[in-house]
Amino acid sequence: MPADLNDYFNKKNGSNSGNKNSQPFGNFKAPEFNFKGFGKFAPAIYTAIILILLFVLARPFAIVNSGEMGIKVTTGEFDSKALGPGLHFFIPLFQKIIIVDTKVRQVTYASVEGVNESNLNRGSGVINKSSISVLDSRGLSVSIDVTVQYSLNEAVVPQTIATWNTNWEDKIIDPTVRDVVRSVVGKYTAEELPANRNAIASQINEDIGRIIANLPNKPVTLNSVQLREIVLPAGVKQQIELVQIAKQEAERAAQEAIKKATLAEGEANATIISSKGRADAARIEADAQAYANKEIANSLNNPLLNLKQIEVQGKFNEALKTNTDAKIFLTPGGAVPNIWVDTKDAKQQSAISR
Incomplete structure (x- = not known):
């Protein structure tokens, strides 16, 4: 600060030392700045300091971050092109930059x-x-x-x-x-x-x-x-819950009925299958018996019948050798001869009773 300015503050402070409360400076002692060494550069330094202070206070710049866009407004008119991330300057009082979030x-x-x-x-x-x-x-x-x-x-x-x-x-x-x-x-x-x-x-x-x-x-x-x-609302919610409970009960009853019907149907089908199985077995057995009878009938030809008759006659002849009192009449015909026993004979009756 120039020497004359320092003298002014010192004199001002000395003149008011007797009445501290009458002046706003009180015991204030102005700092002494000596710019005499700067000579002709002093005005430039003052100007620079003033400009720095104005720059800091006015902040004629804006920083646009990632995910944001800046809009420069000049005397109320919006620029058509947005500003991307970075440092951007504007003229105070005439311009401003509006930061807008473009993220989700x-x-x-x-x-x-x-x-x-x-x-x-x-x-x-x-x-x-x-x-x-x-x-x-x-x-x-x-x-x-x-x-x-x-x-x-x-x-x-x-x-x-x-x-x-x-x-x-x-x-x-x-x-x-x-x-x-x-x-x-x-x-x-x-x-x-x-x-x-x-x-x-x-x-x-x-x-x-x-x-x-x-x-x-x-x-x-x-x-x-x-x-x-x-x-x-609570009332509506409660009513819906009651309806849901009733619906679930109805569905459960329906499923139970379906289950019982399925079980009954299964038992009925089992009975039908069992009956059909027995009927099929009986039919197969009858068919087999008929087939056997047919085969037997087909096998009984005249030579075989004659052979059987001869065999039976031979057995009776052997029996008459030991039972001389018996009266047996043989009538040829069929698979075996017809046998007639005279039951009026007393000896024969006694032989039969034994």
Whole structure:
């Protein structure tokens, strides 16, 4: 600091030493700076110091990180070309750079205690909101939990921010999701919602995707829409559970009846098979007997019969040799001769009785 300036502060401090509270400087002693050695370079040094201070305070630069894009605005006009990652400068008071997150973002509508519209974590790309309240087809209130993932279309980021501003999510994603969910779910009664969950999820995904894709310049890319949960009123939930229990009991009874019918049918078939088996066995046995009889009959020819007759006559002749009193009459014919015994003979009767 120049010597005359130092003298000024010293004199000012000395004149006020008797009344410390009357002047704002009090016992302040100005630091002594001696720039005499710089000579003619002193003005340049002052200028440099001032410029550095202004640079630090004004911060006429912005750093764009990976996953972000910068938009330079000059006197309110958005540049059509976005700035990529890196260090970018602008003119204070006339220009500014808006940093926009282009990474995948997520908004979750959930029935979680403590989650509300003000509990937003936008910095991490995750937004939590309360469940979407919907009236079913009968006017009964239900809650729907949904998770939506999306990201900005990098090709049109400046146009998107110029049209929708930095709170584009509240103008594009949120109203679209709420409108679609209420429209789709409102077609069903509360009792029908669990059974039609897959159809509802598919319809919500399709409708949100169609609406987002039809926006001018396609500002947003929709990644996924997930139906997390359908929260029913306690009374409706209990009624559905009772219906499910009754249905399960009916199914169990039907399965038991089918089981018994199958068992009875099996026993009946077994009886039929057994009876048929016995009948087939009897038929086979009869056929075999008939076949045997036929074969026997075919084998009884005249020479064989004559031979049998001769054999029998021979046996009777041998018997008459020892039983001389017997009166036996032989009549030839058939397989064996006919035998007639005279039972009137007393000796013969006695022989027969013995």
